[in-house]
Amino acid sequence: MATANRAPVTLLTGFLGSGKTTLLNRLVRQPSFADCVVIVNEFGEIGLDNLLIEHVEESMRILNNGCICCTVRGDLVDTLVDLAQRRAQGMLSFSRAVIETTGLADPAPILHSLTVDPSLTPDWVLESVVTTVDAVNGNATLSAHSQAARQVGVADLLVVTKTDLTDGATAVRLRTRLAAINPQAEIASPTDNDLARRLSETSLAAAWRPIHGAHHQHTHEHDTNGLIAHSVVFDEPVDEAAFLDWVDLLAAMKGENLLRVKGIVAVASDPSRPRIIQAVQHVVHPVTVMARWPSEDRRTRIVFIVQGIDPSVIDRTFKRYGVGSKSSAATA
Template identity: 35%
Template sequence: MSIPDTDPRIPVLVLTGFLGSGKSTLLRPLLQAPQFAGAAVIVNEMGEIPIDHLLIDYPGEDIVLLDNGCLCCALRSDLSEALERLYRTAARDNRTIPSVLVETTGLASPAPIVRTFATERNVKARFRLASLAAAVDAEFGEATLKAHQEAVHQVVFADELVITKADKAEPSRLQALSDEIRRLNPHAPIRTSGKDPERPADLLWERIPSALPAERWARLLTGPQAAHHHAHGVETCAFEVTEPFDWPRLADFLGRIVDELAPALLRCKGVINIAGVEKPVVIHGVHHIFYPPETLEEWPDASRRSRLVFILDGANRRSLLDIFAAAGIAIMESRAA
């Protein structure tokens, strides 16, 4: 459904999904789609060493990083301020923002974000929540929905659902996950995606929809899914490494991570300096799976330090530090949530 001409407010489309579900993989090609030409982008990250915004590769001028915490917690006010800042900057420059895309952290519950658009006066006057999509990992989605209430809330609130990495899952597992998602949310369409959708514009938000129905907001915001409690024991550990890696050393280090921490490894992401490789190398891992490395076009700064972020379920920070020590890797730690 296209934007109604009678509503002059800026449409905001929010992309949620648990840690490692492939949100950035969905977002990157969407930013090249014609319906999002000139869109502003807000990226929310956990941890004191932000990485996700580097992976988007967005040429537009309006990109905002919110890296002090989760959008549904203290950063709810930061979301309002970021939207206001985008609006005022565009007005000052005598230009318009056609739409805003928001990528949340994987631990974000949608309820407080939806409440921002439903109740905050300045936000309501200038912006409308047009869609809230949730990405669900085909490989780990069933286990994640059982273990983490945030993932359930993301599915329940969504009006668009995408099962990512569908090419990595057996058909029976894919069907079981689809059935569970449909049980949690009987109304939202469910799409499937491999690692690189051939037609991403057709996969999600082919057209910018009209605002979500107010009655659906009201029902969701008064139900049990509106309660917001982060999972206990989830810890984010962020590190910088000054010395370059070589490929064998990196492979050995990641192998140790998988062998010792796979069940607790909710997410690993990193921008790595590889000796003899001019461009930064990006790594991604979830539990026991690390995906093929990618490269960025340029380093974010002159330091060329490797940056690694681990999101762990349970008290595993000490084990992680022991793995660095055993591999002989000198680190500078920035302890986050």
């Protein structure tokens, strides 16, 4: 299948009971998701979620008896390859895919497969990562389960569910905590009328949203389960080769704790066309070259979501590589 015809993939994740299947039901009723293929992973031998999804049977794939991030990851790859082949042969017709993970999944290995597996990249492209968070139990879940915090940390869009079952103060505290864990993610409600549209706009858009307070170094005290969101801004264009070498080095040395890197980069050799850089753990995604800057702000802006990495290590190695100058940083 030609690269131009790659089908976008939405990865839908969130902890157990956070409302993923309910949100998926809303999405597949939207016109822009009407012709999507749905892949559901359930942890256990008996699948139930597929019975709750209002979707045509021939466009549904169920991966049972394991977590999609480990024991059935090979099945996910095989399923996507099979779907792409059937689409190319005219046996199936769909324009996009939604993968709903089990609530126990660490999304990082799935992102790895979608972005670097040579059997998938010709036919599929990751569009966005959506994480559901239960407004009633969200704070307790984030405190008790580090996996929930990791799901929040990799999201492009956070959908806070069950807000009608809790009070306003609890919801505000949860949103504050979510913003501390992942300040670049949008936060939405499942009832937002434009939710389907926002899903297709968040993947790269998050890279150039303003980094609030990035001009001043500061630390906010929030319970983030050891996750740190560290933002770096460079006023001057960077040396592209040195920058990419530095990102590769950081991923190689600290990849296990490098949950996500996302940014828009001004390069000295081609300042009118910014680069979009994204990395997940040990994997640095291929650089995307944009045709133009999305706004008048042409500074390099990078957000690192890390766990167990001192942000000063990032800043120190950045300077050692001589990548840029006139920088400012913010840590949350």
